[in-house]
Amino acid sequence: MQQDHIELKQRRDLGDTISIYFEFFKKNLTSFLNIFISYNGLFILGFLGVSYLLVTGFVGMYDSSTYGNASTEIDSALYLGIGGIAFFILFLATAVLNYSLAASYMIHYEKNETPTIEKKQVWKLVSDNLGNIILFILLLIVIYVGVFIAGMVLSIIPLIGSLAYYLLMLSFTAWMGVSFMAMLSQKLSVSDALSEGFKLIKLYYWKSVLVNLVVGMLLGILLLVVLMIPGVLIGIYAFHSIENGIDLAESPVAKVIWTLTLTLVLVLYSFNQSLAQFVNGILYFSLYEETYNENMRNRIDQIGAGE
Numbered sequence: 001m002q003q004d005h006i007e008l009k010q011r012r013d014l015g016d017t018i019s020i021y022f023e024f025f026k027k028n029l030t031s032f033l034n035i036f037i038s039y040n041g042l043f044i045l046g047f048l049g050v051s052y053l054l055v056t057g058f059v060g061m062y063d064s065s066t067y068g069n070a071s072t073e074i075d076s077a078l079y080l081g082i083g084g085i086a087f088f089i090l091f092l093a094t095a096v097l098n099y100s101l102a103a104s105y106m107i108h109y110e111k112n113e114t115p116t117i118e119k120k121q122v123w124k125l126v127s128d129n130l131g132n133i134i135l136f137i138l139l140l141i142v143i144y145v146g147v148f149i150a151g152m153v154l155s156i157i158p159l160i161g162s163l164a165y166y167l168l169m170l171s172f173t174a175w176m177g178v179s180f181m182a183m184l185s186q187k188l189s190v191s192d193a194l195s196e197g198f199k200l201i202k203l204y205y206w207k208s209v210l211v212n213l214v215v216g217m218l219l220g221i222l223l224l225v226v227l228m229i230p231g232v233l234i235g236i237y238a239f240h241s242i243e244n245g246i247d248l249a250e251s252p253v254a255k256v257i258w259t260l261t262l263t264l265v266l267v268l269y270s271f272n273q274s275l276a277q278f279v280n281g282i283l284y285f286s287l288y289e290e291t292y293n294e295n296m297r298n299r300i301d302q303i304g305a306g307e
Helices: 014-067 070-112 119-128 130-155 160-185 190-203 205-243 252-292 294-306
Strands: none
Touching: 014 070, 014 119, 014 205, 014 252, 070 119, 070 130, 070 160, 070 252, 119 130, 130 160, 130 190, 160 190, 160 205, 160 252, 190 205, 190 252, 205 252, 252 294
16 A cells, blocks of 8 residues: 555544545645646636626626616626526536546545546546436435525524524535445445435434534635635736726726636636535545444454465
């Protein structure tokens, strides 16, 4: 086994699970980032086009509200409409892709016991299970709608309603993430994977919820910190432009900057989806080992064979 390889199938408490996640993140960031860029290239170009449509639409709507140009308002609404629809389609497509890439990467990492993962291996597992993946995502959306409605009803309850809502959403996130890992790792059907995920989450409920809560908050903070860099630069540019009397709504340079910035935000959010699934990948292997003791039995068998 490689020295840098992290053994994922281990019994771990809450603190160890979170620590291993960030250790895994640190050691595999470059490797997975290369895979992410390789298979998201077309989507990144798509995000660039969507960003252009949305920025053009918003700027046009601002102009029409300021100068009262009806024809500009219609064109801008068209840009916003097309951009919004394209964004929704791209959002779903990238969510499915990056959810799957992250899960496949972790499965190959655990099986191969090597820190070097071939991108073709990662994609092959995704393509071989594409039908189940699409069905899983469709069911996820349907279940999410039901969970969201139930959460909204619970949130009406004073004081504890909001807590119940967030607890329900965290439970849903953990269940879906672990079930998705089970489907690809154990080659289960969608229904069997959802049952397996529910079983594992039920056995170790608070650990599952708290891991998603803590790591989710930390990833959110990390994303905000990263986004602060372009945010500050744009703020400086906007300040100097206004000081020099430049109309940001009419400036081609400003439009390019807004477009590139929005593209960067969308790409970073897509990458964050993969990082979020890594959380449930770490959690899945830990819960699986605690439930089935597979790794421990293999070690005992190896010791017995050696004797």
